[in-house]
Amino acid sequence: MPLILHIEDNEGDIMLTQEAFSTTAVSAQFVVAYNGQEGLNYLRSERTKPDLILLDINMPVLNGKEFLARVKMDTKLKTIPVVILTTSESNTDIRECYNLHANAYLNKTLDFDSYLEVIRSLTDFWLKHNLYIENHN
Amino acid sequence: MHPNNNLRNFFSKSNDFFLIISKDYQKIEMNPALETALGNLSSKTVQQIFKTPEKILLRLEKPLDSNVQQFYLSNGQLVDWSLSFDDNYFYLTGRLAQNSNTIKEEMQSIFDAFPDLGFKMSPEGRYLGYYAGMTPTFIPPEAFMGKKLSEIMPPYIAENQLALLKQCIEKKAIITSQYSLPYPDGLHHFDSKYIPLSDGNCFVIVRNTTDYTRMQELLEESQSRAKIGSWEMNIDTKEVFWTNEIYNIYGLDKQEKDKVYTGLELYEEEDRALIKKNINDIIEHKHTIEHKLQINKADNTKAWINTIGYPVLNADGKVIKVRGTLQDVSESQAIRLELQQNKDTLQLLIKYTPAAVAMFDNDMRYIAYSDRWLSDYNVELEDITGLSHYEVFPDIKGAWKSDHQRVLEGEIYANPEDKWTREDGSVFYLKYVLRPWRDKQGTIGGLIMFTEVITEQVETRLKLEKSVEELLSTNAELEQFAYVASHDLQEPLRMIGNFSQLLNKKYADQLDDKGVTYLGIIFDAAKRMKALIQNLLAYSSNSHQKEILKEVDIKSLLEEKLKDLSLLIDEKRAEIKFQNLPNSISCASNQLGMVFYNLILNAIKFNDKATPVVTISYKKGSDKHIFSVIDNGIGIESHLREKVFKIFQRLHPKKVYSGNGIGLALCKKAVEQMGGEIWHESNESGGSTFSFTIIKY
Incomplete structure (x- = not known):
């Protein structure tokens, strides 16, 4: 079962995302960090690395971009796909995130139906058919 | 011895001749020497004694001058006679003129030399x-x-x-x-x-002395070339002698000298007095005097005459003549006057120049300056000509002094803005150019300062810079606000939207119909709120976006926009017409496209006709392009015309005409950014005509 590190400070979004995942065919294990720093602490302390990181941008302590920059500079972590999941539709944010080697940029929507579609496409692409690097040792 | 006898004895012994003639010529006595000289005379008469008796008689007739005169004796001897007389007799004493002849000859030879x-x-x-x-x-x-x-x-x-x-x-x-x-x-x-x-x-x-004088003609000729004449005045006779050049200088014919005699006549009345006074001074004080006077020449032209006079003394040190030169200096005087006038003109020009200008010599002393110089720099002195710049402004910057030196060495120095804090604490901002000025020979004679007090401009600019800075920080705050709005504001909204939907999805069976409707209302409200936020972001981000100008083909631009609107156009069966459109203009194409899009959209949307007709027309202004979008729609009441351009202003209920009230506000903003304006008019069809201008580039 793939392991997903979900870095998100909004409890509502955490619930919505897990709700959306539950409707998909892929069952995944979730680890939640409430900001970038917590996420980084997890990655650096745990021997088991996640198969995918879902990353919000706007967070306290260490925000999504700062987290992304550190992860992509870390040779042990940079191979983990990072999918940005954010409310921001701003071009600046999108460009910056791709510059920091984000693997995908997805938008949180206002209505749940659309959100389900976003999450399904995500699981289809990143978890269902993709071969990912074996990080489990 | 009787005195008479002694006298007689003297007469008889003397070698000189003594002759006494009575006034009636009848009685004649003579001494033995004369008797001997004459020899035996038949009678003692004047005729017998003298060779030319008529001359003697004539002489005796006019006995007033008692001088010596020579007459020949009848024997042919020449005798010098001196004559004296009393009431009765003539007394003549004579001596042979032989000796005196010798003297005479000697004298003659001397004189002849x-x-x-x-x-x-x-x-x-x-x-x-x-x-x-x-x-x-x-x-x-x-x-x-x-x-x-x-x-x-x-x-x-x-x-x-x-x-x-x-x-x-x-x-x-x-x-x-x-x-x-x-x-x-x-x-x-x-x-x-x-x-x-x-x-x-x-x-x-x-x-x-004529020959001698002629010898001087060479001198005179050279003087003539220099337009110098010589003159000499005899003090006793007041007679004046001139060389030829003086006639030339005075414009006189030489023959005319008698007419003017002294030349004084050519001078102005008050100058004549001066000349007389100067001549008197030369005679009295024995010194040289020079004066320069303007004369009216005999040929009615004017000339400047420089005259030098000096005394000529005799051996006793007495002044006997006044001699001197006279020179026509009109040319040099004219040049001098012209120079003076040029200088005066320059000074006047500088004085009244409406700028702070000053001219200095090599020692930084004022030669000329403008009134503005004094007023701009609060100089309280009335006249600073000749004063040193450093005296007038003891508080100038040290660096300026070296700038001055560099300019005096030939450099041109300009400073577009220089701050000068004066001793009293007042602050001046100056703009200036310092240039050396050169005389005719090209030698630097000093420098000229062209200055401008720009304190006000600079202070205005500094204020402006400050407000721009403030504005920029305000803008940054606005951007921050926009970011907050796009994230923080939307996040709770998204929660409302998503969870109201999720609730509806998962728990609809536990709610009655009303509950389901309520969830729908919550969800709708969240969606509308999101749209509002997005429009607000669009509006605010539009205010600081700069678009590069490019040549835009207006028809292509419009057709592109019509494609975006094709669904609406088809739905409403709208007819779009172009009128007098220009080929291409230089403009911000995205902005202009956005304006057209919104105006055409409104023209079709707010239209109740079976066939909405929208005409896009163009007129060329002198410095701007004028576009109009004319529709046959529902129109706008005149008192609402201004209101339509306000953000979120809606004139109609949502159910009748949908819209978010931001289109025209965006148009107004875009048009203003293109340097134009937008306005609304009602047209004959009762519809609306929206016109806008953009600046021509």
């Missing part, structure tokens, strides 16, 4: 005798004999010479003078020297 004429003259001015020298005279000296001065010379000279002659005899003093006489070949110049004689007459030596 000199180029002079010598005349013996009576106190009345009669020529009594002459010694002719080598001086060529056009009138032979014999012709002078027995004549008076007044018969030989022009009256004004004769009168003068006579006065000198009398003075010579009376004061027993040697007197010299100069005069000129008209000769057939021109004016001849003479020096005369009167020497008193013991017999009460005087001897005058006349030297014709």
Whole structure:
């Protein structure tokens, strides 16, 4: 079962995302960090690395971009796909995130139906058919 | 011994001749010496004694001058006779003129060696005798004999010479003078020297200096080239002698000299007094005087004359003449005046220049300056000409002094903005150019400062910069706000939207119909709120976006926008017309496209006709493009015209005409950014005409 590190400070979004995942065919294990720093602490302390990181941008302590920059500079972590999941539709944010080697940029929507579609496409692409690097040792 | 006998004895023994003639010529006595000389005379009569008795008689008839005269004795001997008389007798004493002849010959040879004429003259001015020298005279000296001065010379000279002659005899003093006489070949110049004689007459030596004068013509010619004339004035006679050049300078014909005589007539009234005073000063104080005066030449032109006069002294140190030069300096005077005028003009020009300008010499002393210079820099002195810049402004910056030196060495120095904090704490901002100025030879004569006090402009600019800075920080805050709005504001909204939907999805069976409707309302509200936020973001981000201008084909741009609107156009069966559109204009294409999009959208949307007709037309203004979008729609009431351009302003209920009230606000903003304006008018069809301008580039 793939392991997903979900870095998100909004409890509502955490619930919505897990709700959306539950409707998909892929069952995944979730680890939640409430900001970038917590996420980084997890990655650096745990021997088991996640198969995918879902990353919000706007967070306290260490925000999504700062987290992304550190992860992509870390040779042990940079191979983990990072999918940005954010409310921001701003071009600046999108460009910056791709510059920091984000693997995908997805938008949180206002209505749940659309959100389900976003999450399904995500699981289809990143978890269902993709071969990912074996990080489990 | 009887005295008479002694006297008789003396007479008889003397070698001189003694002759006593009674006034009636009847009784004649003579001494033995004369008797011996004459030999045996048949009778003792005047006729017997003298060779030319008529001359003697004539002489005795006029016994007034008691001088020595020579007469021949009947024996042919020449005797010098002196004559005296009383009431009854003439007393004549004579001596053989043999010795005196020798003296005379000796004298003659001496005189002959000199180029002079010598005349013996009576106190009345009669020529009594002459010694002719080598001086060529056009009138032979014999012709002078027995004549008076007044018969030989022009009256004004004769009168003068006579006065000198009398003075010579009376004061027993040697007197010299100069005069000129008209000769057939021109004016001849003479020096005369009167020497008193013991017999009460005087001897005058006349030297014709004409040749000498002519020798001076070479000098004169050179003077002529320099336009210098020489003059000489005899103090006694007041006679003035001029060289030819003076005639030229005065514009006179030489023959005309008599008419003007002194030349004074050519001078201005007040100048004549000055000339007289100067001449008197030369005579009195024996010093040289120079003056420069303007004259009215005889040919009615004006000239500047520089005159120098100095005294000529005789051996006794007495001033006998005033001599000098006279020069036409009109040209140099004109140049000088012109220079002065140029300088005056320059000074005036600078004085009234409406800028703070000053001109300095090499020592940074003021030559000229403008009134603005004084007022702009609060100089309280009335006149700073000649003062040093550093005296006038003791508080100027040290660096400026070295700037001045560099400019005085030829550099041009400009500073578009320089701050100067004065001693009293006042702050000046200056803009200036310092340039060296050069004289005709190209030598740097000093520098000119062109300055402008720009304190106000600079302070305004600084304020502006400050407000721009504030504005920028405000903008940054706005951007921050926009970011907050796009994330933080949308996040709770998203929660509302998503969870109301999730609730509906998962728990609809636990709700009644009303509950389901309520969830729908919550979800709708969240969606609308999100749209509002997005529009607000669009509006605010539009305010600081700059678009690069490019050539835009208006028809293509419009067609592209119509494609975006094709669904609506088809749905409403709208008809779009183009009128007089330009080929291409230089503009911000995204902005202009957005404006067209919104105006056409509104034109179709707010239209209740079966066939909405939208016409896009163009007019060319002198400095702007004018576009109009004309529809046959529902129109806008005139009192609402301004309101439509306000953000979130809706005129119609949502259910009738959907819209978010931001389109026209965005249009207005875009048009204003393109340097134009937008307005609304009602047209004949009752529809709306939206017109806008954009600046031509």
